[in-house]
Amino acid sequence: xxxxxxxxxxxxxxxxxxxxxxxxxxxxxxxxxxxxxxxxxxxxxxxxxxxxxxxxxxxxxxxxxxxxxxxxxxxxxxxxxxxxxxxxxxxxxxxxxxxxxxxxxxxxxxxxxxxxxxxxxxxxxxxxxxxxxxxxxxxxxxxxxxxxxxxxxxxxxxxxxxxxxxxxxxxxxxxxxxxxxxxxxxxxxxxxxxxxxxxxxxxxxxxxxxxxxxxxxxxxxxxxxxxxxxxxxxxxxxxxxxxxxxxxxxxxxxxxxxxxxxxxxxxxxxxxxxxxxxxxxxxxxxxxx
Amino acid sequence: xxxxxxxxxxxxxxxxxxxxxxxxxxxxxxxxxxxxxxxxxxxxxxxxxxxxxxxxxxxxxxxxxxxxxxxxxxxxxxxxxxxxxxxxxxxxxxxxxxxxxxxxxxxxxxxxxxxxxxxxxxxxxxxxxxxxxxxxxxxxxxxxxxxxxxxxxxxxxxxxxxxxxxxxxxxxxxxxxxxxxxxxxxxxxxxxxxxxxxxxxxxxxxxxxxxxxxxxxxxxxxxxxxxxxxxxxxxxxxxxxxxxxxxxxxxxxxxxxxxxxxxxxxxxxxxxxxxxxxxxxxxxxxxxxxxxxxxxxxxxxxxxxxxxxxxxxxxxxxxxxxxxxxxxxxxxxxxxxxxxxxxxxxxxxxxxxxxxxxxxxxxxxxxxxxxxxxxxxxxxxxxxxxxxxxxxxxxxxxxxxxxxxxxxxxxxxxxxxxxxxxxxxxxxxxxxxxxxxxxxxxxxxxxxxxxxxxxxxxxxxxxxxxxxxxxxxxxxxxxxxxxxxxxxxxxxxxxxxxxxxxxxxxxxxxxxxxxxxxxxxxxxxxxxxxxxxxxxxxxxxxxxxxxxxxxxxxxxxxxxxxxxxxxxxxxxxxxxxxxxxxxxxxxxxxxxxxxxxxxxxxxxxxxxxxxxxxxxxxxxxxxxxxxxxxxxxxxxxxxxxx
Numbered sequence: 001x002x003x004x005x006x007x008x009x010x011x012x013x014x015x016x017x018x019x020x021x022x023x024x025x026x027x028x029x030x031x032x033x034x035x036x037x038x039x040x041x042x043x044x045x046x047x048x049x050x051x052x053x054x055x056x057x058x059x060x061x062x063x064x065x066x067x068x069x070x071x072x073x074x075x076x077x078x079x080x081x082x083x084x085x086x087x088x089x090x091x092x093x094x095x096x097x098x099x100x101x102x103x104x105x106x107x108x109x110x111x112x113x114x115x116x117x118x119x120x121x122x123x124x125x126x127x128x129x130x131x132x133x134x135x136x137x138x139x140x141x142x143x144x145x146x147x148x149x150x151x152x153x154x155x156x157x158x159x160x161x162x163x164x165x166x167x168x169x170x171x172x173x174x175x176x177x178x179x180x181x182x183x184x185x186x187x188x189x190x191x192x193x194x195x196x197x198x199x200x201x202x203x204x205x206x207x208x209x210x211x212x213x214x215x216x217x218x219x220x221x222x223x224x225x226x227x228x229x230x231x232x233x234x235x236x237x238x239x240x241x242x243x244x245x246x247x248x249x250x251x252x253x254x255x256x257x258x259x260x261x262x263x264x265x266x267x268x269x270x271x272x273x274x275x276x277x278x279x280x281x282x283x284x285x286x287x288x289x
Numbered sequence: 290x291x292x293x294x295x296x297x298x299x300x301x302x303x304x305x306x307x308x309x310x311x312x313x314x315x316x317x318x319x320x321x322x323x324x325x326x327x328x329x330x331x332x333x334x335x336x337x338x339x340x341x342x343x344x345x346x347x348x349x350x351x352x353x354x355x356x357x358x359x360x361x362x363x364x365x366x367x368x369x370x371x372x373x374x375x376x377x378x379x380x381x382x383x384x385x386x387x388x389x390x391x392x393x394x395x396x397x398x399x400x401x402x403x404x405x406x407x408x409x410x411x412x413x414x415x416x417x418x419x420x421x422x423x424x425x426x427x428x429x430x431x432x433x434x435x436x437x438x439x440x441x442x443x444x445x446x447x448x449x450x451x452x453x454x455x456x457x458x459x460x461x462x463x464x465x466x467x468x469x470x471x472x473x474x475x476x477x478x479x480x481x482x483x484x485x486x487x488x489x490x491x492x493x494x495x496x497x498x499x500x501x502x503x504x505x506x507x508x509x510x511x512x513x514x515x516x517x518x519x520x521x522x523x524x525x526x527x528x529x530x531x532x533x534x535x536x537x538x539x540x541x542x543x544x545x546x547x548x549x550x551x552x553x554x555x556x557x558x559x560x561x562x563x564x565x566x567x568x569x570x571x572x573x574x575x576x577x578x579x580x581x582x583x584x585x586x587x588x589x590x591x592x593x594x595x596x597x598x599x600x601x602x603x604x605x606x607x608x609x610x611x612x613x614x615x616x617x618x619x620x621x622x623x624x625x626x627x628x629x630x631x632x633x634x635x636x637x638x639x640x641x642x643x644x645x646x647x648x649x650x651x652x653x654x655x656x657x658x659x660x661x662x663x664x665x666x667x668x669x670x671x672x673x674x675x676x677x678x679x680x681x682x683x684x685x686x687x688x689x690x691x692x693x694x695x696x697x698x699x700x701x702x703x704x705x706x707x708x709x710x711x712x713x714x715x716x717x718x719x720x721x722x723x724x725x726x727x728x729x730x731x732x733x734x735x736x737x738x739x740x741x742x743x744x745x746x747x748x749x750x751x752x753x754x755x756x757x758x759x760x761x762x763x764x765x766x767x768x769x770x771x772x773x774x775x776x777x778x779x780x781x782x783x784x785x786x787x788x789x790x791x792x793x794x795x796x797x798x799x800x801x802x803x804x805x806x807x808x809x810x811x812x813x814x815x816x817x818x819x820x821x822x823x824x825x826x827x828x829x830x831x832x833x834x835x836x837x838x839x840x841x842x843x844x845x846x847x848x849x850x851x852x853x854x855x856x857x858x859x860x861x862x863x864x865x866x867x868x869x870x871x872x873x874x875x876x877x878x879x880x881x882x883x884x885x886x887x888x889x890x891x892x893x894x895x896x897x898x899x900x901x902x903x904x905x906x907x908x909x910x911x912x913x914x915x916x917x918x919x920x921x922x923x924x925x926x927x928x929x930x931x
Contacts, residue, residue: 033760048662055615166782
């Protein structure tokens with residue numbers, strides 16, 4: 001075998017990987033912004049007419065206009081009303097839902113991330129003042145892993161593993177020296193592990209994304225129910241630490257797995273239960289093809 | 290000392306009165322269908338919670354011992370008007386019913402039952418009942434409340450089991466004919482049962498969320514008058530908000546009609562206005578009803594049980610087209626007006642805004658307020674005057690707002706508005722009521738200076754974020770895992786390497802085979818024959834013979850594995866046969882080789898025809914020899930051994 005073969009094989013494989021990725025990424029085209037007038041809303045907020053701005057932003061949301069700025073502005077309007085004399089009971093939850101949506105649409109929005117954290121802290125403080133017990137709902141392991149290391153990172157590591165496996169195989173199959181062949185075998189094993197782990201996690205992330213819709217609790221407390229709609233007292237995951245684990249606090253992020261009539265089956269923490277569908281707001285997403 | 294004591298007593302009495310008033314805001318009554326039942330029997334427990342103010346009771350709960358299986362509650366809304374002296378009191382509330390089936394004998398306390406009113410839980414007193422062992426017959430007192438003295442009795446007799454038919458037969462009275470005749474649209478197409486049945490109807494099968502759907506249930510009986518037995522199971526309608534239109538079926542008119550020679554009577558036993566709470570195919574459950582009468586089932590308290598059929602309503606959301614901003618789901622036809630008093634106040638004072646909404650449909654729960662800085666709208670007090678015109682729910686609702694004005698100057702209050710959807714016209718409308726201007730005088734300095742300073746306000750969350758007025762182009766989030774190309778590319782690198790390795794290996798194998806083929810006797814024999822034919826064409830007989838002879842030797846080597854050139858002509862035939870060749874082939878090969886040698890010895894005098902004939906025979910023989918499987922050439926050692 002001539003010496004150019006491994007080089008040609010590797011070049012071909014890298015080229016194919018790159019072509020696949022470029023082909024995939026190029027399909028996510030930028031959409032033009034919705035044609036809406038935000039000046040009037042800004043003026044309304046300036047004079048304290050929060051509800052007027054909220055009504056308009058909610059109407060756009062109902063019409064299917066999805067944009068991180070519109071979601072962010074909706075959060076600003078709800079938050080403004082929650083801290084004004086015109087506040088309504090679900091305003092903080094609605095603000096949390098709006099900022100969560102802004103963050104889902106634009107994960108780089110640090111401002112939305114910070115204010116979302118502060119809203120949840122405020123809700124927690126309010127619950128403590130009202131002598132309600134705190135609730136710690138740890139996410140299940142898979143979701144925690146996906147939260148720590150994003151789906152794209154797992155996908156990237158799978159690609160890296162694929163390349164490493166290719167290089168290792170090339171070294172093992174084409175090179176003559178014993179050391180090179182041994183290095184190739186080690187690289188192939190390491191690449192295989194990386195490839196399997198990364199691809200598995202990327203597939204798991206895709207599954208979570210496709211089969212669970214994020215939603216936020218928009219009432220003061222959402223009572224966990226059974227499939228027949230009866231309140232449950234103890235059905236919660238092992239990480240809900242206290243007796244208040246049968247109620248989901250306002251602003252909490254849950255994941256809807258299934259909807260049945262007026263109920264939705266949600267994953268909250270590492271437990272699964274049902275909630276009244278009117279007590280949660282689904283987060284709009286703008287998934288590309 | 291005496292006036293002081295009197296004063297204390299007066300204050301105490303006032304306090305008692307006030308607390309009594311506070312308690313009297315909610316009226317709770319817990320009733321059971323029987324105080325004595327047997328194991329296995331079902332007890333009906335009903336909690337009536339009536340509230341005199343606008344805080345409707347919600348979330349009924351019942352505490353029951355573990356010796357009962359509890360089903361329910363089924364909850365219905367109630368309205369009640371009572372006149373005491375010159376005062377009319379209107380109460381709204383709920384009626385929650387549970388079914389408790391006893392599993393163990395004993396004396397038990399049922400309750401307390403409770404409801405939530407204004408965020409606080411109010412409790413009704415518990416009731417004690419006795420459960421007898423299975424098979425023992427409880428002494429069942431007649432419940433006058435569940436069986437009114439004259440239910441369904443248009444002739445005013447006090448006997449609850451009086452049977453109209455008996456009286457008609459016995460006395461020959463024309464009483465039956467005195468009953469009003471049932472309207473044709475009230476009659477079902479056919480009798481669903483020969484004795485008694487329930488006919489449930491809804492006025493529309495398609496509605497929008499919030500639109501009134503009227504459920505009417507008639508009880509039809511062919512065996513004379515009947516009463517409603519205790520223990521009816523109300524129709525379930527969890528996806529609807531219900532308002533009872535028929536509170537007491539015993540006051541409903543009784544109709545008569547004839548069908549197939551039978552005399553039937555029909556009574557409206559239930560009528561409710563149902564307001565769908567969500568879109569979808571929403572189900573209304575059956576009513577389970579007991580017909581009680583001598584000819585139905587007088588001996589059992591449950592009566593002759595019959596159920597209505599379940600119904601389904603297709604409910605959709607009001608159309609998205611033309612939906613006004615701030616639409617809160619109100620459906621109906623309304624009017625709105627508002628008054629403001631006073632129009633001139635001092636800064637920090639309050640004005641009263643009274644909005645009046647009237648019309649048909651479920652009364653709106655809120656109006657859109659014209660918010661602005663310096664104008665604080667407090668939670669309104671709602672006063673309602675619901676009414677039912679025919680079967681249509683409607684009425685009047687007053688929204689009394691206290692509005693605090695903290696900014697001085699002429700303030701334009703703006704407009705109250707009420708967006709709603711009218712299912713009749715299938716259009717949205719936005720009602721508005723202009724509130725006009727209010728003059729707010731600045732607060733006097735003395736008042737400002739004497740007021741303690743407001744505590745410092747902490748940082749506000751809303752100050753952390755600012756409205757974004759620019760929209761940028763939005764790129765849809767794309768995930769690698771969503772593209773098939775990503776998954777293919779994962780296999781690309783290893784697959785390419787493996788392909789390259791496989792390709793290299795195959796190429797080597799092909800080359801070796803090619804080389805073997807190039808060196809095989811068959812190939813050389815074919816080539817020698819081709820050279821012989823070319824030499825024949827050129828007229829070179831010597832070359833023809835030598836080429837033909839070479840082709841023959843190679844063919845022999847192919848077919849017999851013998852290097853025939855090294856053998857004597859005389860022993861050739863025998864060696865070929867010994868090597869496994871057919872005798873005929875061996876003889877011909879030996880003959881042709883011999884003939885070739887002879888012709889070669891003739892030199893240039895050889896005849897062309899003879900050469901051509903020889904070549905033709907050699908070609909045939911070579912073809913036959915090459916058609917045989919190849920025998921490997923023998924080595925010198927093999928030859929020696931042979």
